[in-house]
Amino acid sequence: MYGSRVRTATAVVPAAAAAGGSGGGSGAAMSLGDLQLDIPEIDGDIRSLQVEMGAIFNDSGLAATFGRKRQALQALETGLVLVDQSHWGRLRVTGEDRTALLHNQSTADFQRLQPGQCADTTFVTSTARCLDLATALVLPSSILLLVDSREGGEALAARLDKVIFRGDNVMVHDISSRTGQIAVLGPEAEVVLRELAPDVLSGVLSGPPGRHVLVGFRGKPVFVAAVSGLGLSVPGYTLVADEAVAGDLYAAFAAKGAIPMGTDDWEAARIVAGRPTRGSELTEAYSPLEAGLYGAVSLNKGCYIGQETLAKLHLRDGVNRQLWGLRLSGPTSPGAEIYSELSKVGVVTSTCQDADGEWVGVGYLRSRLEGTQIELEGVRVAVAGAPATVTAIPFATRKFSAEAESPAVRAAAVVAATGEEDAASIAARLEEAKRKKAEVQVEKQAATEAKLKAMQERVAAWQAALQQQQQGQQQ
Incomplete structure (x- = not known):
């Protein structure tokens, strides 16, 4: 079969398949439970509901804010927040070779993932420079990729299309325009979902983070994933649904008292959390390890794009730069240089005002001194000539798991970085070192x-x- 990418404009994909149900590849079908929700008497799509809720729209037609930014940011820690993420990118990868494609083209170990599991993965250049961060939802017959912009989804689809060759049984469907995506965040998110559908969602609500389930709502498929709103270090769930019912889902959670959050508010939340995004922190100037994405990288899964460079960085026991938070003295533009005494040590990539109205940001800072990784939290620096303090960011992971740090895995990293084949002797050497x-x-x-x-x-x-x-x- 000649591999191809099916674009939304021309593809004919059944509704169930569009959201991720059966329709390609192999594996048992995932059964649907039923969501029973009380829908308010409001007709219309998500935008109509947002108008009723007082949204202020930006030039792209997206709800930028509801005038409740502080309340929404605080509710992430204490209540319930509702975010429309329908403008994000969503790709559905099908075919028997789908796992091999994503395993070889991104940093996560897809061969270890089972249906019902989720994982973050990064797509990088051959020299391990960042292109984008995606969350993968694994189904019996397909894999759903979620990225935080429609442009990112299109770019990722085009990139995957270039590495699908004749004989590859794999297709990439861009389903962004025919599906909706909603995040419900905060400590009350689980409480509300238990009230709405305790039996249907039990596998997600009682299981470990990263689980997801496919359920039915008004005859349409809906994914409910325990993935913390795709990028924030707070409790939360992400729902992906057919566009025909996305508005009803949004209305149901709004009726439960969820505080709506617009794109500007989400931008502030992701900066406070330290979640990197395409074009700001995720660029070809930085690697995923520098971006604090160790948790999205595997070094022992075999060869893949960028693995050799990532293995070398790991064996060096640290990276030259790391993404950190910044507490700023005032308004600061991305691109502002960071200084320690008279030396330039980094650059600001994103800034915003937090829930208290204080200016904060994230940026890359030099993190090695005389060959040793240094702790930067609490360090005083100067940004654009004004005092600033380096702060921790909850989203970042700065080391591999204990399993990934084992001598056997480090030996595999040496093999990847140097081409040596005697992994046993390498492991012994590493243990001696x-x-x-x-x-x-x-x-x-x-x-x-x-x-x-x-x-x-x-x-x-x-x-x-x-x-x-x-x-x-x-x-």
Whole structure:
């Protein structure tokens, strides 16, 4: 079969398939439960509902804010927030070779994922530079990719299209314009979902984060995924539905008292969380490890685009730059340079005002000193000539899991980075190097303690001599 990308404008895909049901590849069908929701007496699509809720729209026709930014940002920590993400990109990948395609073209280990699971993955250049971050929802017969912009979805579809060759049984469907996407966020999100459909959603609500389930609503498929709103480090769920019922879902959650959040408010929330986005933090100037996306990267899954460079970065025990938060003195534009004393140490990539009206941002800062990774939280810097403080960002992961740090996996990283084939001897060498490094650290610590003790003894002797001298003068 000749692999191709099916565009929304020309593709004929059944509604169930468009949202991710059966319609390609192999595997058992996922059964549908039924959502029973109380829908308010409001006719219209999501935009009509947003007009009724007081939305202010931007030039792109998206609800930028509802005039309740502070309340919405605070509700992420204390209540329930409703976000329309229908303008995001959604791709459905089908065919028997779908897993192999995404496994080889992105950083996550797709071969280990099972239907019903989710995972973040990054798409990078051959030199491991960032192109985009996606969340993958794995189904029995397809994989759904969600990215945070429609342009990003189109670019990703075009990129995948270029690496689908004759004989590849895989297709990429852009379903963005025929589906809706809604996020319900905050600690009350689970409470509300349990009220709406406790039995149907039990697998998602009681399971670990990253699970998803396909349910039915008014004869249309709806995905409910426990993926924290795709990018914020707060409790939450993302729903992907046929566009015919997206408005009803939005209305149902609004009727539960959810605080609506517009695109400008979401931008502030993602900056506070430190979630990188395409074109700002995710560019070809940075790697996913620098962007704090260790959790979206696997080094032991075999060869893939960018793996060699990522393996070398990992073996070096740290990256030269890292994405960090910034507490700023005032309004600052992206691109502003960050200084420590008289040296440039980084650049600002995004800024906003937080729930308290304070200016904050994220940016890349130099994070290695004399070959050693350094902790930056709390460090004072200058941004655009004004004082600023480096802060932690909840979304970032700065190291691999314990499994990924094992000698066997590090040996696999050496193989990927150098081409050596004797993984067993490499693992033994790494273990020996780790032991010697620990011994050196113990020796350094002992030497430091000895120096400190000698210094303390000299100070004590000096103080005793000074005291004797003072006593002699008094006599």
